[in-house]
Amino acid sequence: MYSTDFTKRLLTYRLSLTHLKKVGLNDVYSHLLAGETSHSASLIRKDLSRLQVKGKRRGGYDIDTILQAINAYFGNKERDRIILAGMGNIGKAIIQNKDFEKHNIQIIASFDLNPAIQRKKFSIPVFPMEKCREIVVNYKIDVAILAVPAFSAQSVCDQLIQCGIRGILNFAPVNLKVPDNVYVSNVRLVDELQQVIYHTKQKRKHGEYS
Amino acid sequence: MYSTDFTKRLLTYRLSLTHLKKVGLNDVYSHLLAGETSHSASLIRKDLSRLQVKGKRRGGYDIDTILQAINAYFGNKERDRIILAGMGNIGKAIIQNKDFEKHNIQIIASFDLNPAIQRKKFSIPVFPMEKCREIVVNYKIDVAILAVPAFSAQSVCDQLIQCGIRGILNFAPVNLKVPDNVYVSNVRLVDELQQVIYHTKQKRKHGEYS
DNA sequence: TCGAATTTGTTCAATTGATCACAATAATTA
DNA sequence: TAATTATTGTGATCAATTGAACAAATTCGA
Numbered sequence: 001m002y003s004t005d006f007t008k009r010l011l012t013y014r015l016s017l018t019h020l021k022k023v024g025l026n027d028v029y030s031h032l033l034a035g036e037t038s039h040s041a042s043l044i045r046k047d048l049s050r051l052q053v054k055g056k057r058r059g060g061y062d063i064d065t066i067l068q069a070i071n072a073y074f075g076n077k078e079r080d081r082i083i084l085a086g087m088g089n090i091g092k093a094i095i096q097n098k099d100f101e102k103h104n105i106q107i108i109a110s111f112d113l114n115p116a117i118q119r120k121k122f123s124i125p126v127f128p129m130e131k132c133r134e135i136v137v138n139y140k141i142d143v144a145i146l147a148v149p150a151f152s153a154q155s156v157c158d159q160l161i162q163c164g165i166r167g168i169l170n171f172a173p174v175n176l177k178v179p180d181n182v183y184v185s186n187v188r189l190v191d192e193l194q195q196v197i198y199h200t201k202q203k204r205k206h207g208e209y210s
Numbered sequence: 211m212y213s214t215d216f217t218k219r220l221l222t223y224r225l226s227l228t229h230l231k232k233v234g235l236n237d238v239y240s241h242l243l244a245g246e247t248s249h250s251a252s253l254i255r256k257d258l259s260r261l262q263v264k265g266k267r268r269g270g271y272d273i274d275t276i277l278q279a280i281n282a283y284f285g286n287k288e289r290d291r292i293i294l295a296g297m298g299n300i301g302k303a304i305i306q307n308k309d310f311e312k313h314n315i316q317i318i319a320s321f322d323l324n325p326a327i328q329r330k331k332f333s334i335p336v337f338p339m340e341k342c343r344e345i346v347v348n349y350k351i352d353v354a355i356l357a358v359p360a361f362s363a364q365s366v367c368d369q370l371i372q373c374g375i376r377g378i379l380n381f382a383p384v385n386l387k388v389p390d391n392v393y394v395s396n397v398r399l400v401d402e403l404q405q406v407i408y409h410t411k412q413k414r415k416h417g418e419y420s
Numbered sequence: 421t422c423g424a425a426t427t428t429g430t431t432c433a434a435t436t437g438a439t440c441a442c443a444a445t446a447a448t449t450a
Numbered sequence: 451t452a453a454t455t456a457t458t459g460t461g462a463t464c465a466a467t468t469g470a471a472c473a474a475a476t477t478c479g480a
Contacts (some may be wrong), residue, residue: 004405004409007405007408015385024433029427030427030428031427040468046467046468047427049430057474057476058475059426061428070374082407083356089307093302100400103400104408105403129361137431145403167410173309175248183406183410185409187402188396190310192395193315193379194221194313196377196395197315198285199217253438255457256460259458264459265458268447294467
């Protein structure tokens with residue numbers, strides 16, 4: 001299986017390529033894409049080669065061909081349906097984000113422990129956790145976004161897995177414990193920011209300009 | 211300079227260690243921390259060695275010592291002050307998040323192009339972009355969170371840099387172009403989710419259980 | 421049509437990063 | 451106290467990933 005870095009780079013390429021296409025280009029050179037994505041040209045060529053995308057020598061690569069290959073890699077034929085656990089600030093921000101729809105990802109339902117929130121109206125239905133199994137099973141859901149407070153994250157995570165969830169995007173600042181047939185990816189906003197702060201300070205110290 | 215992976219791991223360790231401490235532990239073995247963080251025990255020992263944290267042979271490591279070393283590594287003496295650009299869904303979710311405060315990061319001001327939003331009351335003041343330079347200079351701000359829509363991301367980014375910002379945490383689905391004395395880290399929610407979906411499917415195919 | 425210029429595709433080398441393995445050391449038990 | 455067990459700390463090895471370099475191919479211009 002390919003490394004997660006490879007997979008991540010593909011999404012970076014896709015972002016730049018859709019942009020370049022919008023700007024009016026039909027072809028790219030590896031150098032051009034390198035400038036856009038800050039990956040080296042030779043690495044890009046290697047990645048495209050792994051995707052079995054052929055370029056024309058001296059002619060560059062056809063953008064649509066690359067985009068199709070990337071989408072095929074992610075299996076973007078069918079629409080992916082997922083659920084959301086936690087309707088706090090982050091949860092709300094997520095369901096209001098239109099980008100998921102654009103990429104054929106649909107959040108079909110949300111869960112929250114708080115009955116007051118269950119009663120409020122959102123763009124998607126909000127259920128109590130007890131409803132989780134029913135929905136996961138009926139709609140054959142594999143993936144969940146976990147956006148609950150830290151103190152309940154592990155417990156909600158366990159419930160999700162119990163219901164059949166096999167992939168989790170976790171926003172809670174917790175290192176979840178899961179069986180190894182479950183895939184977890186963490187988005188830790190504080191950590192991300194702390195890293196930016198750290199590396200910014202480092203650049204000031206060691207950077208070429210200072 | 212150390213790799214970003216190392217820096218990221220330290221924050222993972224910190225998360226588990228504060229948890230373990232809360233649970234009542236004073237010491238950890240590298241194996242234990244390995245189980246919590248899903249990094250190998252030997253890698254953890256190497257990392258701690260790089261941090262110049264000494265353990266006791268057969269006695270493990272003192273949790274507080276590690277935590278102090280990690281915090282020292284990130285220079286957590288002084289409070290870090292940053293700004294936020296964009297008061298949409300993500301921006302609002304960020305200022306409502308209490309975790310930043312807990313880690314001594316203070317968001318001192320926010321900026322938004324929309325005058326209606328500027329007039330609303332939030333926990334921090336919201337200014338028009340024209341005020342940016344004044345605040346960045348007066349308060350000596352280095353780092354900004356960029357949470358504006360994709361179409362204006364590059365332009366706002368340019369303005370931030372123009373005002374003196376040197377580190378950016380970017381939430382817009384755009385590959386920003388910045389001079390190389392500026393550090394950028396991207397949080398791409400759609401990409402993160404797409405990766406989870408992809409790897410979850412892969413696990414179903416190739417995983418040990420299936 | 422021929423040559424020059426340019427870009428891909430791929431091999432090779434080198435660096436980096438992680439794991440392995442084990443010596444050193446400390447604690448525990450008999 | 452001596453033997454045994456458990457854990458750190460690190461040198462050596464192994465693997466993976468990236469970058470460099472160059473041959474092959476295509477286009478363009480003269």
